[in-house]
Amino acid sequence: MNTCSLQGKVALVTGASRGIGRAIAFALAQQGVIVVGTARSEETLQTVQHEIITVGGTFHCVVANLADPDSPKKIVDTTIAACGRLDILVNNAGIVAEGPLLEATVEEWDRLMAVNARAPFLLCKEAIPFMKAAGGGTILQIVSVIGVKAYVNQGIYTASKHALMGMSKVLAQEVQKDNIRVHTILPGGVATDMIAQVRPDLNPEELMQPEDIAEIVIFLLTHRSNAVIDDIHVRRANSSPWF
Template sequence: MRKVALVTGGGRGIGREIALALGREGCAVAVAARTPDEVAATADELRRLGVEAAALDLDVSDADAIARVAGAVTTALGPVEILVNNAGLAESAPFAKTDGALWDRHLRINATGPYLLSRALLPAMLASGWGRVINIASVAGLRGAPYVTAYTASKHALVGLTRALAAEVAGKGVTVNAICPGFAATELTWRSARNIAAKTGKSFDDAVAALARLNPGGRLIEPAEVAGVAVKLLHDDATNGEAIVLDGTPS
């Protein structure tokens, strides 16, 4: 299928894997993030696969930048039909040390960014009668967890946005869903493991293993597994407003 996709946070980890998976499905893919070298590398990899690709510098908390990127993608590839809100932030702190700046930063990137992008790109999807909005949330958006109050609240907000927007566009050819991974084999998990090792004296490998055990499946989720769910959602007209848990829990 020749659809135009925009993947935020597409320079590494889950975003990169989703961008590559969409390219293999025949999509033209715009990759956007605040890391220009990484998104350029992902776009180059897509082009080597014969995929139309664009690399864009984007801070999802900047409304003006979002408007510019939306226009740039349309000019380069066409109107965006698939939006993957993957860019995110995860920082830990005890609640007593979760100050306003930390709180605002998480809400701005993890919730307001997807809101702004959806606002910018949804009208074209509705006008064409087909579209997909895929929000990469987290199991933290469905549960509570200590030391990540701001992150947890922001991911709950993203799941709430997903469900409300899905209800509003139901029956119009557009679906809105969230994928909620547990701990995944990404830089966010490695960063958490380094923090644990620094604070507890554990080795990095032991810290990673401890995080993996927090997933019901006892292992880290691979970015390619998240990408596989995203691809399935492209071809699924019936699934809408779901928060799909991906943490190894038996179905």
């Protein structure tokens, strides 16, 4: 397979302040990509910016709350104002909630759906016209194995990731003619704050690391040949194969 350079491309990464998103931002910057990173915490984003600039990369911070339906347009407009184009969108930001489904509140349902499903949809809607103008682009959706599986006590999280998965499958078909590829990545346990919250019983050293997911992102972006991988399911080594 031939590989292509990402030098000078512009990528928007949501949830870039911590965990998987931070690792993706670093990996992209190492490839010469101009990265725009978003999250709610300005301080944490600025730390990432400082660390990336220190190693010679480029990183712009956009502080935004993806629970707000107006944020996606503001984020994409800021990206275009700062960088002039948008080639790659990584919908990574996500939140989790735990508990029996029938005890969940409407507020929890709306919050998870807003951040995990609606925001990626709205970001795609805002970003795609700029990708079309540039002659193509790539959208990477950081879903979860729960996008196709169902875990007890994670009902709303499961529903939100199934929604993201379904939306991505349709979108991939609708933008294929525009040379825009939509990939879904479905990881199992990755050592981040999120997994520490829901699975404190798991040893972080036995989980995947955020950099493992970042490597998959770089693989998908640099192997843009006639061989297309729609989705990648990836699990930690000590979980059951094919489970």
